[in-house]
Structure formats: structure tokens, C-alpha cells
Amino acid sequence: MSEKDPAEKPFLKDRPAVCALAVVIVVLLLICMADEAMRPAVTSIYMSGAPNDIVYFSDPHLKDYNLDYINKSIEYINSLNPEVILIGGDFVSTYYEDLSLQKVWHNLKAPHIYTIFGNHDYQAGAGGLAGPSKMLKIATLANTSVEGYDIGMIRDDVTNRTLADELKSVLEDAGITVLRNEKAELDVGGIHMRIVGLDDGWAGLSDPKSVEISPYTDDCFTVYMVHEFECSADWDADLVLSGHTHGGQFAVPLLYLLNAAKILQISGFVEDGSNGKTPHYITRGLGGAGMSGIEMRYHARPEIVVINPSKEIKGSSIIFFDENKSYLRHT
Numbered sequence: 144m145s146e147k148d149p150a151e152k153p154f155l156k157d158r159p160a161v162c163a164l165a166v167v168i169v170v171l172l173l174i175c176m177a178d179e180a181m182r183p184a185v186t187s188i189y190m191s192g193a194p195n196d197i198v199y200f201s202d203p204h205l206k207d208y209n210l211d212y213i214n215k216s217i218e219y220i221n222s223l224n225p226e227v228i229l230i231g232g233d234f235v236s237t238y239y240e241d242l243s244l245q246k247v248w249h250n251l252k253a254p255h256i257y258t259i260f261g262n263h264d265y266q267a268g269a270g271g272l273a274g275p276s277k278m279l280k281i282a283t284l285a286n287t288s289v290e291g292y293d294i295g296m297i298r299d300d301v302t303n304r305t306l307a308d309e310l311k312s313v314l315e316d317a318g319i320t321v322l323r324n325e326k327a328e329l330d331v332g333g334i335h336m337r338i339v340g341l342d343d344g345w346a347g348l349s350d351p352k353s354v355e356i357s358p359y360t361d362d363c364f365t366v367y368m369v370h371e372f373e374c375s376a377d378w379d380a381d382l383v384l385s386g387h388t389h390g391g392q393f394a395v396p397l398l399y400l401l402n403a404a405k406i407l408q409i410s411g412f413v414e415d416g417s418n419g420k421t422p423h424y425i426t427r428g429l430g431g432a433g434m435s436g437i438e439m440r441y442h443a444r445p446e447i448v449v450i451n452p453s454k455e456i457k458g459s460s461i462i463f464f465d466e467n468k469s470y471l472r473h474t
């Protein structure tokens with residue numbers, strides 16, 4: 144009887160130690176990713192002309208298994224004593240459209256709380272290849288110039304306005320004003336602040352031209368909010384805010400190289416004002432869109448953004464802008 148050639152043996156068959164090590168590494172990696180998803184980082188942005196203590200977050204994606212985490216995040220946000228809270232949308236998550244979870248927002252406290260909606264709030268582009276298909280259509284068909292803005296062709300039968308209407312009602316019961324192609328003008332500590340909140344881009348409903356806005360003036364701090372970066376234009380404003388990307392959620396180094404090269408916009412100041420364009424910040428968001436029963440992230444910690452915090456926030460990363468709004472430095 145001829146013996147089997149050792150070269151034909153499966154590599155791992157006689158190497159239980161290698162198998163055990165691989166399992167341990169995978170389990171440790173999963174534990175680390177689950178831990179990372181529960182530890183939001185704070186980013187402090189200092190901008191001249193902006194009111195103090197504006198908190199911005201996005202993408203909570205409420206599910207029964209992240210409700211406790213979101214509630215703790217709300218407690219932390221309240222502890223910052225925000226004057227204004229801005230939310231970038233995606234309250235619901237695929238397969239978790241139970242709106243009773245959204246009652247948690249009653250716990251959020253600030254004099255002014257505004258939100259926009261994201262694609263999940265309309266169930267738009269939320270499964271399989273629907274997302275990439277939306278991005279391709281936006282890149283090839285939509286007009287995202289300031290003057291000719293038109294994204295209506297992205298809308299399809301999936302856009303669920305009923306869900307969004309019900310969500311609006313729940314959020315407004317909790318004291319959150321939903322802006323759907325609307326603006327708000329407020330006085331925040333003596334500074335005139337204008338918030339332009341656009342409806343969701345992937346749902347094909349973003350329509351900035353329908354918002355009546357007086358010409359830009361230096362004594363007004365103007366913020367535009369649109370859930371998806373690719374649905375933004377270079378509006379005449381002080382700052383544009385988006386979410387949606389979760390910072391890549393599982394951000395292998397290549398993603399950050401593409402982000403730095405502005406080939407892929409996934410987080411941070413994707414426009415920093417240095418080239419004459421309006422600064423545009425994409426937050427990594429709070430939650431995840433997954434359905435695994437556990438939140439996980441890799442190299443893309445959840446994020447809470449604070450603009451002009453009146454008290455230094457220990458442990459936060461810091462971004463300064465100079466008087467001309469152009470990017471200065473990260474620390």
C-alpha cells in the first residue's frame with residue numbers, strides 16, 4: 144500500500160495549534176470590534192463665527208440590541224449642556240423599523256433640536272446592491288450643482304414615505320424638529336444661526352432650491368445638512384454636515400488612503416475650505432446598519448461632534464479653523 148504524499152495533506156489537518164490560534168485571533172478581533180462600536184469618540188471643532196456648544200451626531204440606527212448604548216450616548220450628550228443638537232438621520236435600521244424604540248429620544252435635552260432624515264428612514268437603497276446602484280445613478284444622472292440641483296430621478300417605488308411620516312410624528316413628540324427641505328432661523332447666545340435641513344438624497348427627495356434663503360451674510364452662521372455627501376452641492380454656507388458612511392464601519396487602511404486622496408469620502412473634513420469650497424464634515428455616526436445582533440466596527444469608532452465647546456472636552460480630538468474658515472490643524 145502506497146503512503147499518501149505528505150504534500151497532499153490538508154495544511155491544517157495536523158496543525159491543531161495553528162487552528163486554535165486562528166480561532167483565538169478571530170474571537171479576539173470580534174470582541175475588539177464589538178467593544179469599539181460601544182465607545183463613541185468626541186471630535187471638537189472650533190470655528191470662528193459659530194455659536195458655542197452645538198452637538199452633531201448621525202446614524203443611531205436604533206435596534207433592540209443597541210438601545211441601551213444609544214441611551215447612554217444620549218446621557219453623555221446631555222452632560223455637555225448643548226445649546227443646539229443637530230442629527231443627521233438614519234434613525235431606523237433595515238429589519239428594525241419598530242418605531243416604539245424611537246421613544247428614547249424623549250431623553251435628549253437641549254433648547255433646540257433639529258434633524259434631517261436618512262435613506263433608512265425611507266427604506267431607500269438599504270439592501271443588497273441597492274446602495275451602490277443609487278450611488279451610480281447619482282454619479283451619472285443627478286445634477287448636484289447649486290443652480291441646477293435635481294436629484295428627483297433617484298426616487299423609486301421603494302421610497303417609503305409612510306414610514307418617514309410616522310417617524311416624524313414620533314420624533315416631534317419627543318421635541319425634535321424634522322427639517323425636510325426646510326430651514327430654521329434661531330438666536331443662539333446672540334449669534335444668528337440658520338439651519339437648512341434637506342430631505343434624503345437616496346430617496347430622491349433632497350430639494351435645496353425649494354428652500355427660500357436670503358443671501359448669505361457674514362453675521363449669520365449657516366449650516367446645511369444632507370444625509371449623503373454625494374447628494375451635496377457647494378452651497379454658500381459656513382458648514383455642510385453629512386453622515387451615512389459610518390466612517391466605513393470596517394475601515395481597512397485602504398479606505399483611509401482613498402479618503403485622504405478625496406477619491407472616497409467617508410469621514411472627517413472631506414472639504415476643508417482651503418480650496419474656496421464650503422467646509423463639509425462627514426461624521427462616522429453613532430450606530431451601525433447591520434443585523435448581526437451585535438454592533439461591530441473596525442478602525443471607525445462611533446463619533447459625537449461638538450462645535451465650539453465652551454468647556455474643553457477631555458480626550459476629544461480637536462480641529463481648528465482660522466478666521467477665513469480654512470482648515471488649520473488636527474490635534
Ligand SMILES: [Fe+2]
Pocket residue numbers: 233261262263370386387388
Ligand atoms: Fe444612511
